[in-house]
Amino acid sequence: MTRIGTRAEVWFSNVVASFARYVAERTLPESVPMLMRRDAVLDSYGHAKEVMQGAYSFLDRFEGLTLSIQEARKRFPTRKLVLEFGVYKGGMINYQARKFAELNFVGFDSFEGLQEQWSGMAPKGTFDLGGKLPRVRSNVALVKGWFAESAPRWKAENPASGTPLLVHVDCDTYAATVDVLEFCANYVEQGLVLHFDDYFGFPDWRTGGFKALQEVSEKRRWRLTYLSYGTKEVALLAEARAD
Numbered sequence: 001m002t003r004i005g006t007r008a009e010v011w012f013s014n015v016v017a018s019f020a021r022y023v024a025e026r027t028l029p030e031s032v033p034m035l036m037r038r039d040a041v042l043d044s045y046g047h048a049k050e051v052m053q054g055a056y057s058f059l060d061r062f063e064g065l066t067l068s069i070q071e072a073r074k075r076f077p078t079r080k081l082v083l084e085f086g087v088y089k090g091g092m093i094n095y096q097a098r099k100f101a102e103l104n105f106v107g108f109d110s111f112e113g114l115q116e117q118w119s120g121m122a123p124k125g126t127f128d129l130g131g132k133l134p135r136v137r138s139n140v141a142l143v144k145g146w147f148a149e150s151a152p153r154w155k156a157e158n159p160a161s162g163t164p165l166l167v168h169v170d171c172d173t174y175a176a177t178v179d180v181l182e183f184c185a186n187y188v189e190q191g192l193v194l195h196f197d198d199y200f201g202f203p204d205w206r207t208g209g210f211k212a213l214q215e216v217s218e219k220r221r222w223r224l225t226y227l228s229y230g231t232k233e234v235a236l237l238a239e240a241r242a243d
């Protein structure tokens with residue numbers, strides 16, 4: 001007699017159904033979250049066409065940051081320091097530190113998650129690791145704390161650290177990005193490559209890192225030259241305006 005509905009069969013069909021639901025929820029074009037994302041992509045596309053002519057594009061976020069580090073080295077060949085704001089489990093910083101073993105990386109993070117809600121995307125506290133630091137490669141140092149306090153403290157303790165080759169901004173929210181950009185203001189006097197991981201292409205992008213950069217660059221009179229863009233990422237050269 002054929003046995004139907006064994007525990008293994010039920011388990012297997014549940015797994016298949018869960019996977020199908022997971023894929024459907026993320027690909028259905030007719031859902032509110034997906035329409036929000038589509039709108040955000042179209043708005044970002046319009047913005048890129050308006051201000052980013054001549055910049056190159058990439059699709060993979062790891063490769064995109066690698067290209068930005070290489071671009072920065074052409075401009076600033078003597079610089080050896082890369083700063084990352086927003087480390088989480090260290091996936092990106094370890095990847096780049098392995099690729100660029102001759103560079104030094106410093107990663108800043110609370111390791112307690114987002115300090116505020118990421119509008120349109122994620123609640124306060126997302127990415128909380130309970131304050132536990134991830135394992136990192138030997139050319140990576142980690143600085144724990146909220147940026148507004150940890151970054152100036154690190155700089156005071158490392159007065160000879162010099163101007164960074166590149167600053168990777170991966171902290172998602174408006175207030176955190178303002179803290180990072182204000183900290184970078186002195187570096188921009190010498191010219192600084194900034195690579196944003198979450199700049200546009202997602203709901204409410206105009207209220208996050210994008211808004212922080214527009215406001216700080218206007219207030220501090222920076223000239224911005226867009227170097228590249230990905231699906232969410234944007235890299236640019238920030239310099240002090242001469243006028």
Ligand SMILES: C[S@@+](CC[C@H](N)C(=O)[O-])C[C@H]1O[C@@H](n2cnc3c(N)ncnc32)[C@H](O)[C@@H]1O
Nearest residue numbers: 086087088091092109110113127146147170176
């Ligand atoms: C998207 S995750 C970083 C991902 C990481 N760069 C990667 O690619 O694997 C954002 C991180 O920013 C940190 N963060 C956000 N705002 C912060 C702030 N004001 N001070 C310190 N850390 C902050 C969070 O704790 C979180 O780990």
